[in-house]
Amino acid sequence: MARKVRDRVDPRVIGSRVFMLLWLTIAWVMLWGPIEVGTIVAGxxxxxxVMVLLPLPRVPVEGLVRPVSTAWLVIVVAYYLVRSSIAVAWLSVRPQAPPRSAVLRAxxxxxxxxxxxxxxNTLNLMPGGIVVRVDPVARxxxxxxxxxxxxxxxxRFRRQTAHVEHLYVRxxxxxxxxxxxPEHYSAPAEEYRSRVPDRVKDRAPEPVHDSEEHR
Structure with a gap:
């Protein structure tokens, strides 16, 4: 009971609910047209x-959103999107053999x-690469x-991936x-392996290249 009370007064939890309320209200106003007091109140x-009768599953709020760092994240990702798009376009028209592709681990x-x-999802948005697997245990x-x-x-791939990670941390x-x-749960490696289907466990590992040295 005490933990539930603490969760209710946690500024992070309150902030996330206020953000959801604002987001739903904005969506309502955009759907119904003119920005009027009545439309906003109805929203x-x-x-x-909606939040009371149809609540979404609770997501543990453990960090803190930094507005300036978040804005910088958006700017840098937009730059990477433009740069990657130009690079992929050049690869498709240059008078040379197609480059060698590979599955890299980062x-x-x-x-x-x-x-x-x-x-x-950010990495998937960048042209020239697609995430094919995520290891939630080894990260x-x-x-x-x-x-x-x-x-x-x-x-270049290693630096870009590490930079995206750094931006999200900041x-x-x-x-x-x-x-x-206390709601956060990370499955132990043994439990994760026990949930992997046999057809995946028995499959020979695919060759990958590490994006950096692991000593």
């Missing part, structure tokens, strides 16, 4: 009803599964990279802001 009331040491999912992502035919290309998971939630 707030409908949003409250560490993604984000603590929150939600933040990890955001980072994976690795396996990415099929279109251009991995040279050490320079692999190093925006959502700074060490001084991190407060582990």
């Amino acid at each position: 707030v009331l409908v949003s409250i009803v 560490p993604m040491r984000l603590k929150s599964d939600f933040t990890l999912a955001l980072a994976v 690795y992502v396996y990415i099929h990279v279109l251009d991995a035919g040279s050490p320079e290309a692999v190093e 925006a959502f998971e700074r060490p001084e802001d991190w407060k582990p939630s």
